[in-house]
Amino acid sequence: MTKQYCGKFYIDKISSECNARLGCLHTSRGILKTPVFMPVGTYGTIKGIPQCWLRKAKVQIMLSNSYYLYLNPGTEIIKKAGGIQNFNSWKKPMLTDSGGFQIFSLKKLKKVYDNGVEFKSPINGTKHFFSPEKSIIIQKDIGADIIMCLDECSMYPLDYTLAKHSMELSLRWAKRCKIEFNNKNNSTLQALFGIIQGSIYKDLRKQSAYAMLDIDFDGYAIGGLSVGEPRCHMYSAINAVVPILPNNKARYLMGIGTPEDIWNCVELGIDMFDCVLPTRNGRNGQVLTSLGKFNIKHSKFKNDYSKLDPNCNCLTCMEYSKAYLNYLVKVHESLYRSLLSLHNIYFMMNLMTTIRNSLQNNTFLQAKKKFFRYYYALGE
Amino acid sequence: MTKQYCGKFYIDKISSECNARLGCLHTSRGILKTPVFMPVGTYGTIKGIPQCWLRKAKVQIMLSNSYYLYLNPGTEIIKKAGGIQNFNSWKKPMLTDSGGFQIFSLKKLKKVYDNGVEFKSPINGTKHFFSPEKSIIIQKDIGADIIMCLDECSMYPLDYTLAKHSMELSLRWAKRCKIEFNNKNNSTLQALFGIIQGSIYKDLRKQSAYAMLDIDFDGYAIGGLSVGEPRCHMYSAINAVVPILPNNKARYLMGIGTPEDIWNCVELGIDMFDCVLPTRNGRNGQVLTSLGKFNIKHSKFKNDYSKLDPNCNCLTCMEYSKAYLNYLVKVHESLYRSLLSLHNIYFMMNLMTTIRNSLQNNTFLQAKKKFFRYYYALGE
Numbered sequence: 001m002t003k004q005y006c007g008k009f010y011i012d013k014i015s016s017e018c019n020a021r022l023g024c025l026h027t028s029r030g031i032l033k034t035p036v037f038m039p040v041g042t043y044g045t046i047k048g049i050p051q052c053w054l055r056k057a058k059v060q061i062m063l064s065n066s067y068y069l070y071l072n073p074g075t076e077i078i079k080k081a082g083g084i085q086n087f088n089s090w091k092k093p094m095l096t097d098s099g100g101f102q103i104f105s106l107k108k109l110k111k112v113y114d115n116g117v118e119f120k121s122p123i124n125g126t127k128h129f130f131s132p133e134k135s136i137i138i139q140k141d142i143g144a145d146i147i148m149c150l151d152e153c154s155m156y157p158l159d160y161t162l163a164k165h166s167m168e169l170s171l172r173w174a175k176r177c178k179i180e181f182n183n184k185n186n187s188t189l190q191a192l193f194g195i196i197q198g199s200i201y202k203d204l205r206k207q208s209a210y211a212m213l214d215i216d217f218d219g220y221a222i223g224g225l226s227v228g229e230p231r232c233h234m235y236s237a238i239n240a241v242v243p244i245l246p247n248n249k250a251r252y253l254m255g256i257g258t259p260e261d262i263w264n265c266v267e268l269g270i271d272m273f274d275c276v277l278p279t280r281n282g283r284n285g286q287v288l289t290s291l292g293k294f295n296i297k298h299s300k301f302k303n304d305y306s307k308l309d310p311n312c313n314c315l316t317c318m319e320y321s322k323a324y325l326n327y328l329v330k331v332h333e334s335l336y337r338s339l340l341s342l343h344n345i346y347f348m349m350n351l352m353t354t355i356r357n358s359l360q361n362n363t364f365l366q367a368k369k370k371f372f373r374y375y376y377a378l379g380e
Numbered sequence: 381m382t383k384q385y386c387g388k389f390y391i392d393k394i395s396s397e398c399n400a401r402l403g404c405l406h407t408s409r410g411i412l413k414t415p416v417f418m419p420v421g422t423y424g425t426i427k428g429i430p431q432c433w434l435r436k437a438k439v440q441i442m443l444s445n446s447y448y449l450y451l452n453p454g455t456e457i458i459k460k461a462g463g464i465q466n467f468n469s470w471k472k473p474m475l476t477d478s479g480g481f482q483i484f485s486l487k488k489l490k491k492v493y494d495n496g497v498e499f500k501s502p503i504n505g506t507k508h509f510f511s512p513e514k515s516i517i518i519q520k521d522i523g524a525d526i527i528m529c530l531d532e533c534s535m536y537p538l539d540y541t542l543a544k545h546s547m548e549l550s551l552r553w554a555k556r557c558k559i560e561f562n563n564k565n566n567s568t569l570q571a572l573f574g575i576i577q578g579s580i581y582k583d584l585r586k587q588s589a590y591a592m593l594d595i596d597f598d599g600y601a602i603g604g605l606s607v608g609e610p611r612c613h614m615y616s617a618i619n620a621v622v623p624i625l626p627n628n629k630a631r632y633l634m635g636i637g638t639p640e641d642i643w644n645c646v647e648l649g650i651d652m653f654d655c656v657l658p659t660r661n662g663r664n665g666q667v668l669t670s671l672g673k674f675n676i677k678h679s680k681f682k683n684d685y686s687k688l689d690p691n692c693n694c695l696t697c698m699e700y701s702k703a704y705l706n707y708l709v710k711v712h713e714s715l716y717r718s719l720l721s722l723h724n725i726y727f728m729m730n731l732m733t734t735i736r737n738s739l740q741n742n743t744f745l746q747a748k749k750k751f752f753r754y755y756y757a758l759g760e
Contacts, residue, residue, distance in 0.1 A: 043707075043708075043711045043713055045708065045713055045715060047713065047714070047715070048714055048715050048718070049715070050695065050699065050715065050718075050719065051699060052695060052699060068711075072707070072710060072711055073682065073703075073707045073710070077682060077683050077703060077707070080683055080685070081685055081701070081703060081704075087701075087703070087704055087707075088704060089699045089700055089701075089704065302453065302457060303457050303460055305460070305461055315430060315432060319430065319431060319432060319469045320469055321461070321467075321469075323453075323457060323461060323467070324461075324467055324468060324469065327423075327452070327453045327457070327467075328423075328425065330452060330453070331423045331448075331452055333423055333425055333427065334427070334428055334714060334717070335425060335427070335428050335429065335430065335718075337714070338428070338430075338715075338718065339430065
């Protein structure tokens with residue numbers, strides 16, 4: 001398998017109704033059908049869910065975080081295991097985020113230099129320095145199929161001048177990431193994605209996109225969105241960037257999202273998504289279903305013996321009733337966290353299948369309408 | 381299926397070497413092969429483990445606790461679901477303990493009368509009263525296959541006079557339990573076991589056993605052991621009782637045990653066991669293997685890429701390495717609790733299969749020796 005092959009993106013169909021694309025993204029561990037949703041396993045594992053459940057749920061790719069994996073267990077242990085997919089036994093495609101978002105969330109524990117970012121481990125206070133080069137070396141060592149450039153994830157709100165400086169810093173780092181990525185010939189099984197920044201400013205987003213194209217990445221991510229800005233700003237930033245991006249490269253919208261955002265952003269031309277929503281919500285009792293979302297903790301479920309979602313065939317729905325899950329929450333039996341997270345992951349996988357099928361059948365907008373007619377039926 | 385059938389015990393083989401018996405215990409939901417180990421799902425669920433995993437592990441019967449189920453979700457919700465096996469979707473045989481042990485552990489929150497025991501809910505402080513009759517009605521409502529008499533579980537140490545009074549109280553309660561159990565004809569699918577008490581005093585144990593036989597139960601449990609007394613007292617109490625018990629009734633040693641206790645007590649003629657050990661230890665990182673036990677938290681496992689037990693084919697062993705499980709503990713990823721509990725349950729199921737096979741082949745003592753030769757190999 002050659003470098004050219006890994007990260008290569010092919011379009012099967014472009015919607016006649018909108019910018020949505022049906023495609024496939026090649027990795028060294030399999031071909032992803034896009035649009036694709038990536039569940040988040042920050043520590044190389046999706047909280048409470050064994051890998052065999054994910055495979056059964058037809059999860060195509062897991063997102064993990066090189067920053068966390070670097071701190072613990074460290075790259076040496078992962079390398080010795082034969083890479084992250086052997087270490088965590090996932091075996092299927094993985095994408096690692098550079099940790100930019102996590103480091104920049106540290107606030108007082110970090111210092112940003114042109115050369116990289118210095119930060120203190122939130123675990124034990126030890127000092128670390130991530131240069132763009134180091135971030136790439138770590139991700140190469142971890143062995144993810146798709147690796148991300150180190151970027152400065154801009155927070156919201158951010159004034160224009162700061163947003164411009166930050167975007168330009170991410171750009172300089174992206175160039176250095178690309179050089180390091182091409183350095184030595186052990187990167188033939190990995191793809192490198194650039195991350196477009198620029199906060200809510202359309203001209204900065206465009207500048208970032210053009211410059212990233214010049215560097216030439218295997219795919220392009222849009223970062224720094226869904227960080228608190230109004231939805232209209234998010235969509236306009238995406239709309240500013242998408243027309244610039246080439247058809248033959250995958251487009252990844254980072255950290256998103258809700259069923260609403262996914263339908264809308266697929267419509268705008270996005271191929272890849274990740275979000276903690278299905279698992280974090282699951283751990284809090286929030287359930288996503290084809291008939292809308294609800295919280296299983298509500299006392300009205302204590303003698304509701306129906307399954308969570310009549311249209312779901314996950315282990316949770318096949319085996320347990322709402323009444324029993326409500327009871328598990330009440331007695332603090334942690335199993336409910338796994339069961340609800342798993343159900344929500346199935347929901348997301350079913351959602352993406354519905355989207356892909358609708359693109360295949362040229363019925364995207366109709367399918368979107370139908371989805372929300374049922375999804376809003378409960379009115380919660 | 382008639383009352384006579386449920387709870388009926390048949391011996392396939394008695395060891396020529398010792399008192400060990402190979403048998404089967406009939407319940408309305410299937411036949412248990414004995415000697416059998418019952419994992420404990422206090423709340424009707426084994427902590428962190430979905431029922432489908434238990435079925436795959438070939439768990440024959442789950443133990444649950446009527447006291448906890450009565451407090452939450454309450455018998456009405458369980459009855460409406462069609463009994464505990466529908467409510468928790470286990471579907472297979474269940475035994476409910478009366479809650480005697482749990483209530484008597486409450487110390488200051490309880491008052492014992494000849495008529496029953498008054499206690500305050502440790503959850504919300506509400507007052508409750510369990511008479512022997514009420515305990516049986518609750519267990520009938522829950523719908524377990526095997527239900528237990530309400531007894532006073534004697535603690536250790538307990539002086540002779542108190543132990544005698546306590547044993548006699550349990551006896552009076554046992555008679556009332558039997559009458560209530562036979563009352564109304566809805567008990568045809570359930571079996572009732574009496575519980576022999578008498579602390580460490582052999583004459584009291586014998587008195588209790590003879591009196592229980594007079595009442596005539598479907599099976600006989602030995603309670604109030606493994607509560608802190610030296611092992612020799614436990615074995616001598618069992619030895620005092622076993623010769624009195626009829627061959628055609630199952631014998632259940634409550635709250636036990638370790639692999640050592642199980643081999644030893646099967647040898648003395650016990651058929652049924654329950655213990656929180658495999659799951660509680662699992663949650664604490666303790667792993668039971670055919671080569672001995674160890675704690676996965678130990679740093680020496682951080683780059684040990686072998687599986688927990690070379691002789692185990694549980695999901696955990698099939699999928700994960702010691703290094704990865706050690707890492708999950710380190711990053712507080714709760715999945716390790718489920719994975720280690722599951723592994724320990726497989727260990728117990730494999731142990732019981734080894735024991736049953738050895739009885740079938742008349743090689744019990746040889747198999748016991750072989751088991752411990754490997755089990756003590758690690759020297760931990």
